[in-house]
Amino acid sequence: MTVLTFTLVVLVISALAGFLGALTGLGGGVIVVPVLALALGVDIKYAIGASLVSVIATSSGAAAAYVREGYSNIRIGMFLEIATTLGAIVGAILAVHVTTHAIAIVFGVVLLQSAYQSFKSTPESGAPVESDGLARKLHLGGTYPLDGKRQEYGVRNVPAGFGLMFGAGALSGLLGIGSGAVKVIAMDRAMKIPFKVSTTTSNFMIGVTAAASAGVYLSRGYIDPRVAMPVMLGVLCGAFLGTKVLARARVRTLRIIFGIVVLVLAVEMIVNGILGKV
């Protein structure tokens, strides 16, 4: 394959991944890495390096739009970023020391969870809770728009959420993905933060988390300009288009298609990882 063909193919795949990732809210990285590794035979280290920069691009690029909706909570985000950035450094250092087969298998397991997530419909938020002691001390509670007014909400179980966030950061650093799904679980399930607040705050945190791994990736040469260029530009264009059509799209059908694609990739990653082919 010539460099021109490779660049164009990767550009198209990445645009598609960014588009689907934005529509389903699961991010483009989970598709780009396995497709590069499985279909194009790209070494997984190049793939996760390229994916990581595309994750930063979509997170930073969408920040203004998310903030305007008035759901994201900068205090919750910043506080939990202590955990995700520390986790990200640990994950990125781990990525340097474990075999690519092991990375492929862990990636497959994360893909299985993403597939499950996309088959399931969006969970309804429970009623807002009162903050517990530690959350009150940290001023983590806030308000979000509801029926034209601001609804107050509190935060619970800060240590558990903090721990889960460390894990989310480690996965992000190990696999070059945003791991937004784990971040949302930590906030929504563990800390009882309303779902919409969790998803928008998570989008914010993804870029900062990825930046913490970027230093390690860069110094090891995982961020290669020849591979990262088409991935970053493709995912960014795809994600931009995705957010534009989001309001009109039949997201339910798309989520099922996305889920099937991710499920197939999950099985392929795990099998190829075990056979030592990736």
Place this chain on the structure above:
Amino acid sequence: MDDQRLEIIIGQLLRAGVLLAATMVSIGGLLYLTGHHADTASYKTFVAGGPAVQTLAGIVQSATHLQSEGLIQFGLLLLIATPVARVVLAMVGFALERDKLYALVSFIVLAILVFSLMRAT
């Protein structure tokens, strides 16, 4: 200035940063394709690219010599800088609001990011 207004300004700055980075990467990419389009693409086995794409100083030097891969990598550095800028701006915002606790929290996050990026020097 409330949190949301501050965040909207930060969000707009981030988007501008991303656009600038994407432009830089596109320019570098076009230059790269002009020179290398007919080369064989082989990324099956990982080989680190060397200081010109791995260290901050090497990237800046390569970019100032208008080498295509250096320009792409410089664009990617700009991109990596956008979340770092977000943390810095949030820290300043919290300091202006006299929110000492969150100015400190932001500072800790910034210190972790700087620690990571220092590895690439």
